[in-house]
Amino acid sequence: MALRAHISERQRRYGAEVRRLRLDADISVQVAAAHVGMRGPQLNHIEAARTGLDEQRLRKFAELYGCDDAAYLDTLAALGASDGKGWWSSYRRKVPTFALDLAELEYWATRYLSYETFFIPGLLQTEQYMRKLFENGETSLSKEQLDDTVQFRLDRQAILTGSTDFHFVIHEAALLMSFTGADAMREQLAHLLELGERPNVTIQIFPFSVKATPPFSGPFLITEPSSAALSTVVIDHPGESAFTDTPEALSKYRARFDDLGRLALPPGNAKKSAQPKSGRDSWGVVQHIKHSLEMER
16 A cells, blocks of 8 residues: 555544554554554554554554543544545645644534634634735735635634534633724624524633733644544644644643633623623623724724
8 A cells, every 4th residue: 555645634643543552552563563464564654644544453453452442442443434535625735734634623523622812713703804814914825815715714614503512712802903904893793792692602701801810822722523532732833833632732731721711701692791780701891892893983
C-alpha cells in the first residue's frame, strides 16, 4: 500500500492514538506487530499516520494492550474507517488545510466548547461580519479567495442545526469591537441573541467586571466526539492555529473552560432576561450593547 502524501489531522490523531495505546501498555513495536501478523516497520507507518489500519486489527491491538473502553474503541474505529470526505472536500485548494481539518473535527463532534476574546466565534458570525473581518485582516485576499473563505465558514455553520451541544464563552470586548462598523455589529449582536435561544447553543459573556482572576488571554476551542478521550484542543495563535490532544492538554483546557464558564455571566434568554427584576446576564449584556448601537443611528 502506498504511503500517504498528505496526512490530515484526523489521520494523524488516529495513528497517534494507536501509538499511545501501545506505549501505555509498554509493549514493543515488534511484539505488537507480530500479534496481528505484520512487520514492525508497517506498524511504525500506521502509528505515524502514513498508512491506515483495518478495524479487526485495531481491536486485536486493543485486546493486547488491555483497552476495553467500548465507546473509545468504537469512536476510534470510526475515525480510522472514514475516507475523510465530506462537504469540506469541495473546498480543497480553496481554503487552508487547517480549515479543512477543523471542519472535519467539527463533523465528528458531539460537544463543542469555544472561548473567544476579541472576535465573535466563527460559527456564530454573520456574513457581513465575516467579510469585514477578512477585508480588514492582515492577509490580503482576492475577491475569489474572500468569497470562498466566507462561503466555507457559512457552510461550517450548518452543524449548529444538528445534535451537537455548543457552549460559547465570549469576552465582552468582542461585543465592542468597531472594525465592522455599527450596522454590521448591530446585525451581528441580533444574530447572537437569536442563536442563544436554540436549545443546543449556550452563549455566555465574560464581562470586564470579573475580578476573581485575570481573564484568559488566548482563544481556544475543544471539539469532543462520542468519546471524550478523543477530544482535540484548537489553540488560536497569531497568524496560525494549532491542534493539541495530549491527555495533559485536554485536562488543562477543560479545566480552563470550566473556570471561564463559572466566572462568566449566566446565559439568560429573551423571556427571562427582559423581566424588570432579572439579574445581569449574558443575554442582557448583548441586548444592551445592541440597543446602544441602535440609539446612535
